[in-house]
Amino acid sequence: MQRRSYGQIRITVAGALMYCAGTTIFYFVPAYLGGIERKFGVSPTDLGLLSAAELWAIACASAIGPLWISRFDWRALACFGALSALAGHTASLFVSSFDFLLAIRVATGFFGEGVLLALSYATLGHSRNFERSFSITYGVAILLGIAGLSASPELDRYLGTISVLAILAVASLATFAAGFIVPSGPKTATVVDTPDLPATESARRPSMGALALAAQGIWYAGAGGFWSFSEQIAATNGFTGSQIARALGVGTAGAILGSLLVLVVSKKIGSTVIIVASTAIMGAAILAFVLSQQLMLSSFFLVMFNMCCAIGTIYITGAICASDDTGRIAALVPAFQVGGMAIGTATLGYLINDFGIGAGPWMTSACFIVSIAIYLVARGRMSWGGAPRLRG
Incomplete structure (x- = not known):
């Protein structure tokens, strides 16, 4: 090695x-x-x-x-x-x-x-x-x-x-x-391709990175759009300003929990499984949060959302940064994250204005489904091209 x-x-x-x-x-x-x-x-x-x-x-x-x-x-x-x-x-x-x-x-x-x-x-x-x-x-x-x-x-x-x-x-x-x-x-870095690495040990193909970038941008449109309007959604459900502040504070701690879970997750679980599972839980947490009328439950759903958002971010970004050795694709990550969040926030704002907070789960689910589909295409392209197959 x-x-x-x-x-x-x-x-x-x-x-x-x-x-x-x-x-x-x-x-x-x-x-x-x-x-x-x-x-x-x-x-x-x-x-x-x-x-x-x-x-x-x-x-x-x-x-x-x-x-x-x-x-x-x-x-x-x-x-x-x-x-x-x-x-x-x-x-x-x-x-x-x-x-x-x-x-x-x-x-x-x-x-x-x-x-x-x-x-x-x-x-x-x-x-x-x-x-x-x-x-x-x-x-x-x-x-x-x-x-x-x-x-x-x-x-x-x-x-x-x-x-x-x-x-x-x-x-x-x-x-x-x-x-x-x-x-x-x-x-200055040499690619290491060993079977004991996690699922991002891919052959570093720029085409996979470009597709993964697109998937992350759309994924962030859903996640960022919801988070931007989470306070408004909670207010619409009847919570006071102080209650919302506590719920958001507790929810943010979920991101720390998510980053810690990544450190202990088994290498036998492929990144695709983790990305799909965390995204599905995010979608369910958003729907439950929109429907929730209890502060404790709403806080719990925000914890789950932020925890899975952290996990998904780490693994999707890992797929992007593992796709080439030049650094060119990795350098684009912040642009796609910010751009996705901006587009998602603007789009969800219009939808909530026209259709109410119930539009939130629909838009975020659509973003998540499309982003996962693009990511799976990227994963399949790597495998079909003879590169080491991503686990999961």
Whole structure:
């Protein structure tokens, strides 16, 4: 069995550092926008514009990832992304104009967070056991997000500023370490194809990766659309604001549980079985949540949804990142995730407006069925082409 030139621990640590620096802003959005509102006194419309602009900047950096991921040294890219993110977060702490802040956040998302996030997937794709590496990374990012949100009120009073930006700046500074341990490029890793690996030990075929990307985008349209309107659905079912906040908080913990389950799941269970099963449970949890009139049950259904969403995300992303050694396909993951969530949220918004919350399970189920069908086609194409068959 050939060994990769970079140790698995270093790959996981480098990927985790860049992933956390690129995604923590997602978890900090409530505290982040609250701090911006207090400092600048802007409207909800302006806050939405600020958040969306940074999100799309991250997606755009990922969308053009194939153009730069194989042209530049990955160590230089990691340092460039970390420096850009550090400069952007630090400048955001001291800017006094909202328009200037908007420009800074777009640049930070594109040159900093977007570069780091795309590079994190390409780096983790070199792991011999992507699911394990990414589950650790995913869990750490969620814990960092929860810790930051919990500490932000006290830190705001102590620092007298928007503390989550300070936390993001520190995370970006720590990410400079990735520049010393990340592989220098796609050629530093050698494909390992052994029967003891999990189900993503595929021959690395770009066609499979492209289909898996499409499947993930549609899958995220269903999952992201539901999560965006989960608060509105709960309110329609008669729950109060405080009850909804508790239910969403408890539900988010399910993602941590899902990432932990991936660490202990048997390698004998193929990724296809896990993806199909977790997606089916997600669909059932969404339907049950829409119909539920009891807070405890609603919280349980949100836990199941987030747990299976984490599991499905890890294994679908594993299939994508295992499909080639260039990093080009892996770099596109954030773009398809963000794009899918944006399209799903917009579509479900129109459907709920016209048909009520009952449209939620129908749309999400349709997205899940189509995405699973595309994924199965991708899996079959690999098998028919003579590549090692995915287990399950």
